[in-house]
Amino acid sequence: MGKILVTGAAGFIGSHTTDQLLAAGHEVLGVDNFRTGHRSNLEAALRSTCFRLEEADVSAAGVMDGLVKEFRPDAIIHLAALVSVQESIQDPDLNQRLNVTATELVAAAARAHGVGRIVFASSAAIYGDTTDLPIDEETPKQPISPYGEAKLASEGILFAAAEQSGLTARCHRYFNVFGPRQDPASPYSGVISIFARRYRDGKPVTIYGDGKQTRDFISVHDVARANVLAATRPGIVSGAANICTGRATSLLDVVRVFAAHYPAVPAPSFAEARKGDIIHSLGWPVRAKEQLGFVAEVPVESALSELIKTN
């Protein structure tokens, strides 16, 4: 079994990834500064003797170098980031530090101490607002936010490190991830986490536009499994792949599932579409299947039902 260092372990995707790594018998060092993550997400992991949590800032000089030197991981799964597109626009310097400098420090530490693999949380945001669907990995990269630009720059940093040192870099371009532990606190969080909280509290949701807009929603359990595969499966080579389902789900489809579970909650209200919101987004999932053997398995409806039960 392997030793895996997970940055952003206390976050939404990081905690599920950690849980799956531990269930598969790996030893995990989680690193998080709790900027947006929560210790409570790691409640189960913290009971495992194979898990250690280090409270630290991966973007601070020397932190990753010290931890990698001491823990000697076989792979690093780098998920820690400034995750809000809006915040990246408001504070581009912070975005640069948390989403680019941090990646440089992760890559340098991996190179200095002979880590074999880095798995990186990239994003469909690197494709910008393309209307050329479905989006495959050859779709032009035209990010429209500092967040998307930083994810693209990080991919470049990791592929350069891979070329220069022989480590394997896997960049996962996640589409719209949803599931338990996603924090609905910010108005820019995933729409499903916001809907889940509203329905749980008995309040109607607001749909901007007609609700027919679609996204490629993917369960966090599938995303965590893709991370585990990329970090631990033998024989994987460097590359970037979309992590998506290849299926379009509309907001009306999502609301239908919530409404069926919460019949007492008033029907949604509709408001004018927000400026800049894209209407449709859909990924093409074939490369992840070819390069990682990864295919999303959790149907959106059952993932929504699970979310509602844990809500």
Ligand SMILES: NC(=O)c1ccc[n+]([C@@H]2O[C@H](COP(=O)([O-])OP(=O)(O)OC[C@H]3O[C@@H](n4cnc5c(N)ncnc54)[C@H](O)[C@@H]3O)[C@@H](O)[C@H]2O)c1
């Ligand atoms: N959720 C999605 O739909 C989605 C889509 C595309 C990409 N991503 C990427 O996936 C990764 C995980 O996102 P998430 O949705 O789980 O968000 P999250 O906010 O729940 O997780 C990010 C974690 O990183 C930690 N963190 C942030 N900066 C840090 C630092 N400097 N040092 C240590 N820890 C730090 C936070 O405290 C948090 O626990 C991010 O890189 C994000 O950009 C997410």
